[in-house]
Amino acid sequence: MHALACIQPYILNNDHNKHTPMYFDIEFYTEDHRAEWDRFIRRSLQGNLFNQQRFFDYHSEGRFQHRHLIFRRRGHIVAAWPGAFRDEDGLKSWTSHPGASYGGLLIREDVSLIHVHRLVHDLISVAKDEGIERLRCTPPPIFYHSRIGDTVEFTMRRAGFTYLKQDYTQAIDLRDLPLAERLLIAKYDNKTRTAIRKAVREGVTIKHNIPLKGETLDVFYDILSKNRARIGTTPTHTRDEIESLAELAPKQLEASMAYYNGEAIACILNFVCNEKVMLEFYIAHDHKAQNLRPSPLLVHDSILHAHERGFHWYDFGISTEPEDKVTWGLAAFKENFSMTGFFRNTMILDNVQTWQAPANYMPDTPKVEVDVR
Template identity: 25%
Template sequence: MQTDRLRLVAYRPELRARWNAFVTSSKNGTFLFDRDFMEYHADRFEDASLVAFEGPDESNIVALLPATRLGDRLISHGGLTYGGWVTDRRMTTAAMLILFDLLRSWSGGHGVAELRYKATPRCYHSLPADEDLYALFRQGAVVVRQDVTSVIDLNPGVAWSKGKRHALSKARKLGVTAVLSDDFDDFHEVLREVLSAHDATPAHSVDDLKRLVSRFPEHIRLYAADLEGRAIAYALVFDCGQTAHTQYLAARPEGRQSGGLETIVQRLQFEDFSSRRFLSFGISTTNDGRTLNLGLVAQKEMFGARALICPHFDLAF
């Protein structure tokens, strides 16, 4: 890669197919960076994504930056949990340093005063991809948020706690099974009830979820724990390649008492996704990472999950 030939251009719709193809072949991209996913809530965010090319024309994409804009702030990405530079195996540390220099210059000419950068968690890297973290350090970026996400290493992994094994055994005796479901209305009702107890609401409406599933049926699966024909617990899973991510886990009271979630996680970990590298349960932090939900993180760690840090940075231009 000739770093002196790199340049940035704003994303535009005619680059859509090439953007999506690059995400698929990248070393740190997931289907969340596909334009069909990013744009399902386009009415809520001002897209400001950038494409890096090598050379004078637009024949060679070397990196993508999924981004939105809010005032004079660039955010990577406002509608996603994470969204740093998406790169492929050709990316080098020197080239990433150039990309941040170019981003600084571009921002100066487009009224952008600050970048909020949400680095992509390492569990989504198919190859080492921390070039951006070094470039952020060199640029003087400040860590402003550190979320703890809980991830199971599927090989060799950490054993379930005694309590989780007991809950699974109880579920088996009761006849609880984990099945695929398409009842998003019931799932969303259960999810709302669970989150309302914590003064929270789902990030996705039921219509959002149905729209996303219609666009990505191969990547989004809804699992239910079934007890005598009734769903007692649910898990919405995003299949991100080497990592399967439980976007939402929710259980009815009888599901919590009957090992509903344990039954689903057992199927995810030891059957459907056993050949993958990681199973992610998502973050257990609030207040920009400063508050750890001890009960929530303990439940995830009882499945054998361990902490992985998801940093956010602010970079002033």
């Protein structure tokens, strides 16, 4: 007998009239779950700042139809799906999460392969009951995991998810770097070493932990927005959104600015995503001060401080654009700091309403015997 036939019906909510076979006790997130949710995110395999409720709070009220899902086993949270309902390409999509860099099915570290298969099954079943036509998620790159592994992505692929896009992100493994600054700089490309030394020689200085509010934030955002305008884009966040984020997560946003003769000429904003990863979210410089080379100095300073504080990775973000375009110059700049490339995948399942577990998706018996070969 196939293992799927052994599970018992479960009603998702009191107002839910559908009886869908489920492996786990499942409920939608409410404000009563806030502390428990954030505690689970901090302890989960892939959890990060972008999955915490304080991060979702910075979005204006009504911008997203949040529908976060909680999976329990014996009363304890074993997995979560941070998401929102929205229309996408004419389909009712449950996206994880449209207002965050990363989402996906977040699991407890000790969840086994067979239980991940059951979690994905239950996720799709709930989506089907909710009238969802598409599931979409962008999991964090593998180096965000507390333990490196591809179990969730492997299972989603087996369930029928496909890659909507595969972005290219770059990060530096801080554990491989020497602590001494002179030895750290020696790991960089020769042009980058020269640029850093030039900035220091010219008298460029750096101020850390600048307040992301008031006039200081005005200066920061002016540099950032003008820098982005030169390449025909705008910052992901408005000035007020950055201020709101800094108020909601003050220990997880760290801004620094480079100064020359008392004037701010460049800025960087790092996110402390979890215990392992610091992410460079914004870096920008005043074009008139480009010859002073403040950006390489700011990046080096951030890498040095992340390394000293025990982070494992410094994430420099993606170097790709829509339609599979590579931002070649940006990728090359990052490579000068000995950064390594990784996938940042976005996955979708478009046949939710007609989905059936594929053949051989689950073992033939509910209890799997250990096979020592």
